[in-house]
Amino acid sequence: MNLRRTGSALLVIGALSLSATACGSDDSNDMKAEPKASASDTMNAGAQTFGPGCAGVPKTGAGSFNGMATAPVATAASANPLLKTLVAAVGAADLGDTLNSADGITVFAPTDDAFAKIPKKTLDGVLADKATLTKILTHHVVAGQLSPDELAGTHKTLEGDSITVKGSGENFTVGKENAAVLCGNIPTANATVYVIDTVLMP
Secondary structure, eight states: OHHHHHHHHHHHHHHHHHHHHHHTOOSSOHHHHHHHHHHHHHHHHTTTOBSGGGGGSOSSSTTSHHHHHTSOHHHHHHTOTTOHHHHHHHHHTTOHHHHHHOSSEEEEEEOHHHHHTSOHHHHHHHHHOHHHHHHHHHTTEEESOOOHHHHSEEEEBTTSSEEEEEEETTEEEETTTTEEEEEEEEEOSSEEEEEESSOOOO
């Protein structure tokens, strides 16, 4: 079921990224103009990002910094190769529309390796339990698009509890798990994303 949802999401992203690139081109020959626009915008969108994990983000396409900057957050995550398990989890919890329609949020996004730290049997159980999964995922979302200089502190989550971020500059840890920020300050159309190395528990 999750694979089917993820596949559908990726098809939608493909269509959205094609239309977004076409709209961003000033040249009527869209096919020839796309690569130049994408390379230039990628550098701009990724200019303020930081962290070793940023090297794993594609340079071009829907999963690049430029591609993610033009899409709402759940759609943007679907194109990021570091976040496949998170995308499947968001699909299983039916949270894609909620996240995409939110107005100005910050998302702490665990990588596939972060989910891999959870025993498979436990993870499969959580993915099959929509209520628990929703509680965990919304614990990773806070109000406002937080820049790095606003990140440290305690923030209320979409789940209703709070989460504390410690650090400064380009070194931050999140929650009681002390999840490290691997790639921070990633812009999407409606959110700022901080990719982290550990799943946060409410």
